[in-house]
Amino acid sequence: MNKKLMIKLCVLFALNMTALFAEENYLNIDANYFEANQQKQILHFKGDVKMIKGDDILLCQDLLINTEPSPTDPSKQIPKDYKATGDVSFNIETPDNTLKGKGDTVLYYPNEKKYIIIGNGYLENIEEGKKIIAEKIFIDELTGQTKIDGGDDKPIKFRLRLNDTEETNSNSSENKETK
Secondary structure: OOHHHHHHHHHHHHHHHHHHHHHHOOOEEEOOEEEEEOOOOEEEEEEEEEEEEOOEEEEEEEEEEEEEEOOOOOOOEEEEEEEEEEEEEEEEEOOOOEEEEEEEEEEEEOOOOEEEEEEEEEEEEOOOOEEEEEEEEEEEOOOOEEEEEOOOOOOOEEEOOOOOHHHHHHHHHHHHHHO
């Protein structure tokens, strides 16, 4: 391949990547290997993948991003779904919360705001003190629905922080005084 063609391809690729993530602000991905298939609309990252968007971080060994034309500009591509596999861990910051999780496979559908953690799933809500350990965890941010499957031989483990002991003790002393 001649040098001018190589430079044109690199510029074209950079412009496509910029257009791809323009609607989601900036998405930074580091990996040992990258491959793109424009016809199939797929981006594939392999080896020590680190994806960062704002304060959100995803770490894995393999990340596959399926894209689709942007509804506002069909000449640009946006992420349709993400599939992370291999030692997946993530940290998601929301205005009210910090979520930490991990699993064998993590799927994310940004248009539907759905997350699915499959295999050795772990999800922790830092502010509320909730922890879930299960084989499959499904979260729908739009409806607020969560489904948890422990699998055939693994029970679901759920940890929920109850009221502080000081609050419980003050409530019980008030009850004694009013009786």
